[in-house]
Amino acid sequence: MEWLKRMNRAIDYIEANLDGEIELGEVARMACCSTYQFQRTFSFITDVTLAEYIRRRRLTLAALELQDGGSAKVVDIAMKYGYESPVSFARAFHALHGITPAMARQDGIALKAYPRLSFLITIKGAEAMNYRIETKGSFDVFGIEGVFRTDGSGEAPQTPAQLWERHHANGDVKRLEARAGELPSFVGQYLHPVHAVCSYRKTGPDTFPYMLCAFKDEASDTDGYTTVTIPAHTWAIFPSEPHTWDQFGNTIETLYRRFYTEWLPTAGYEQVDGVEFEMYGAKDGLNYVELWFAVRKA
Template identity: 85%
Template structure:
């Protein structure tokens, strides 16, 4: 239950600072994880980004203040909730509520309210979640690295998905496959040569590292690629059911979500620095995924 307490402490901090500056590093510190890891967990658990949650909460409170605050000026409410001008506030307010800030004062006007979020354990049914815990010695990978902003901003490619799309289209993935050595003995023979590893090195509070990678051995050609040594870890490994390619996105999203919402809060483990692998394989004409999360007992 400690995991839930940490996440709720982070929400307490955010709620207490909706009219001021919210330091994501401080919220992440209360959740005992990195800024990137906190934002990533938040998105998988709630199906909304942390930035969007904060925006919705601020505009919810702003609407209440305009409706019940008597002579409160729109400009004062805008500044109170972090908007630099009445124009930007009015635009955001209309996008959420469908009306202008001035109209919010009218009696009987319809508004939207997004309540404070709390993390709880919910019993979701008896569907089994397959996993295994394995401790592995250090190993090396190499490949095509990108550093991405958590909010998807920055120069192209802006997301790991776009890096994959670009690298498949220009032949980089095929070239990486050709440079890969043999698969190590500690993975399934059904895995493909190229996988992905996320958050394996620190890049900044609002960014994360992501690499299209192959395992490195004596036969690998690593010229021109980024190499990285992955320390010895205990891994929680979650395999998917076999699926056709058009179900890939839904399958990997479900695996991540179940890890964060069902397994991690109750398993007595915590994630180590947000490190995880996406391992891709094929068997009997269908695809499968294994998600590897570096964990430790708490």
């Protein structure tokens, strides 16, 4: 399938450049998506970040070179695989293999090898996925925006979850709710006024925007907030079952994972620039969430 071909093409590029510079923009271009979208997809499918995969593969190849009996110096191998000094290389090597690079030259020493990834379709079972496809015109949202690095670094808040925590604690979410207008007719009856939208504009190759948002209408008070127009899209919408608050993390994680690992590779659709909504609500006295993914026919 075309989705699998693109993902494997991106892995081919990474593998061909493990001993050189890997441009995340080129990786994403091979996969026909944004850098944030590729890294997010990769993490959900593999349970490891793209940066960690590259680190493991480079240290696997470095160990093979140290064991092959050649005359290459440790410092040269360190530089080859992207480490600025033998010290940083030795630290990373020991963290992965449990031994120093010098010890890796010894006959019979135990090392770890992480093989190249390949993306395939696998049969996981017959559990149904509830979803619907809806086309909606453009609409406006407004709210509190954060821009985050894809590797989770930078100044706090470093993650969308921390953004939620901060603005719940200081009352900003309640204030945003009070300034929201009526929910538009095209959203579900179970939804609250405040939601979240992700990747609705480009912020840089290694960053993405995330906004705690409300829908804008004539009654909304948007003063002091960031306002964004969401273009017309086709949306793949995945609703959760009602759940208690302690089940929320696992529920939303499962929805995301099943979208990336089960639905997207087989449905004949592709994401549009990674645009996503997290819609929150309540149903039957329990919590409820819908994930909206902007998609188009592949």
